[in-house]
Amino acid sequence: MKKIIFLLTGVCLFTLIACGNTKEKAVTSSNQNPSLTEISVENMMFTPETITVKPNTTVKWTNNDSVEHTIKIDNANIEKNLKPSDEFSYKFIELNSYNYSCTIHPDMKGLIVVEK
Numbered sequence: 001m002k003k004i005i006f007l008l009t010g011v012c013l014f015t016l017i018a019c020g021n022t023k024e025k026a027v028t029s030s031n032q033n034p035s036l037t038e039i040s041v042e043n044m045m046f047t048p049e050t051i052t053v054k055p056n057t058t059v060k061w062t063n064n065d066s067v068e069h070t071i072k073i074d075n076a077n078i079e080k081n082l083k084p085s086d087e088f089s090y091k092f093i094e095l096n097s098y099n100y101s102c103t104i105h106p107d108m109k110g111l112i113v114v115e116k
């Protein structure tokens with residue numbers, strides 16, 4: 001009888017641990033943020049140049065060029081230098097249209113539209 005109780009306790013513990021792990025995995029996968037949009041800075045361009053996102057979307061720029069660029073977002077009071085391979089993320093919360101450009105290369109322009 002004692003053996004059965006011991007086994008049952010073991011099963012319960014195992015179940016708890018297994019469930020705990022499952023839960024943790026679920027949380028981790030939801031943390032891989034479905035509301036992340038990536039923009040490549042490459043060949044002196046932002047690609048894609050125009051994106052439309054929902055509020056609370058994080059936009060990540062990656063400088064894939066071999067020269068430095070900047071991200072200057074007009075309505076967000078942001079200016080960020082990006083050296084080659086650098087990344088910059090910004091979370092867009094409010095509904096608006098955000099024009100941005102590279103101050104080093106004024107022809108490089110992009111637009112982020114945040115709408116519901």
Ligand SMILES: [Cu+2]
Binds near residue numbers: 102
């Ligand atoms: Cu540039």
